[in-house]
Amino acid sequence: MNLSKVLIYGMGLMGGSLALSLRKKFPNVAISAVVRSEKSKTIIRSKGLTNEVYLQSEFLSPNWSSYDLVVFSTPVESILKIIPSLPKSGDTIFIDLGSTKETIVSAVENFYGDKTHNYISTHPMCGSEQAGPEAAVADLYVDKLCILTKPKSASNASLEWVRLFWESIGSWTMEMDSKSHDETLANLSHLPHVISTILVNVAGSNATTMKEVMGISRPITGGGFRDMSRIAGSNPDMWISIFKENQSFLRKSIDDFIQQLTAFRDLFSSGLPIDEDKMRKIWELAEETKEQIRKSK
Template sequence: MREWKNILIFGMGLMGGSLSLAIRKKIKTAKTTGVVRSEASKDVILKQNISDFVFLEEEFFQNRKFEEYDLVIFATPVHSVIHHIQNLNSHSQTIYTDLGSTKKTIIDAVHKKFSNESHRYVSSHPMCGSEHSGPGAAKENLYEEKLCIVTSPNGLQSGIADEIRMFWEAIGCWTLDMEAKEHDETLAYLSHLPHLVSSLLVQTAIGNPVVNKQVSEAPRPITGGGFRDMSRIAGSNLEMWLSIFQENQNQIYESLKNLKSELEQVTEAFHPSHPLDRDRITEFWKESLLSKEKIQKTHEIY
């Protein structure tokens, strides 16, 4: 593996901050530099010693250049990543990547920027979000054992994808290559739809007056582990999710339509005009167990 020396993390929220901690723990040769938008974030990073150096955005652009770093990691929402791709210097030796949750618009921006030139930009998606946000929530083990999807644009210089894969593996991730459109379609169902469903579920629950009254009056939460787990990610990190929804609007729309169609079939099985359709529910329930096991690659042990 390349001996990484200077790594820039542009954007130091939960993901960027945790990555800085992980790099400092796992890649002893590297110094990390963080770039943030607010004085408040800068203070947190300094106080909690999250990176070796930290700049506000304006300080960074006045004093430093991306080309001074071995590796630049964009850890901001996708629309901001796309903005910075437009201004990259195509002749630098710097390797560029990002932590974007969607890929198609990033890869399109890379293709547009470099057109027929070869380049050193490879996109990454480490799947290790959390319902928390901000550098104060950073944890050095956030990336441990997590999947990092690697998406290579056309024109990527030979060997760069391998360097990035080795970087993520050094951090503690396992890696998988995925083409941009497949990534966005897969993630619509395995990440974006679940976040929307979590929010829909809490909104549906609170919309019922009896539930609203009961949860207001109870001294502690009236929920078992099921609801708690299902609602954990509701309403998390608005800015990040608006960006994801914007970038992946069409795939998410398709996933919501497909959910509605599944929902309508199950709802019909409960229609009060007839006894519960036990056969339909049984088939649905058994299939969902198999689907879960297929996706999670587990088998019930009891």
């Protein structure tokens, strides 16, 4: 795999970790980064993540074609703004790390039309409640799934190149079309973040709970709450951007959740005995489905 010049456009946890992964696997690669803030620039320099680092304001007329690989790891909204400025020919491979696919893939398909190109949209599933380049680690992508979404006119060669690229970094890959990706991720990733956040706020809005919590220096919670709250309130910028891009599928997932939770709540009708059979069926269905989704016993 020929890789001598890479540009990572946007360098938070994911872009920074990709830089570390690249250094490990391709020690001679020259990495450039583009970031929004002086603070990120300073951190990236002091951690030695890249060979060069520019502010967006210093990088207004990029020569995209001078890189073998360009990786967009900014929020989806700003990727959408950049796509129309990409070159329509050349050998540079373009990928993004966007958490939603439909708006990006539509933008790519609109921009390139029938023209063959090398833009493959990818989604490495390795978020963390940590953020920023200071949290970057070299093994973030190892053994993680990277979903590949091929826009209509992207070349098969670029798809195979990108697949090999992620596999060389240690990820495993699968292909998904953009609509299936966004609907599946609404349920398996976006909804869980919403639910975790609301769960914490429900506890926080209960006066008795917070009185007990604040009255003692150690956490009252067991492992259940700890796991269920880990991702609550993390990365508001990133998540607001994701929710905006995926709002119709996410709204559908939330509606399904409210409907199923209401049905569960209605099993406790004041004064009547609980319908234990129905409750048990809900529990058993979850046990079975959990194994199917997590592929674990």
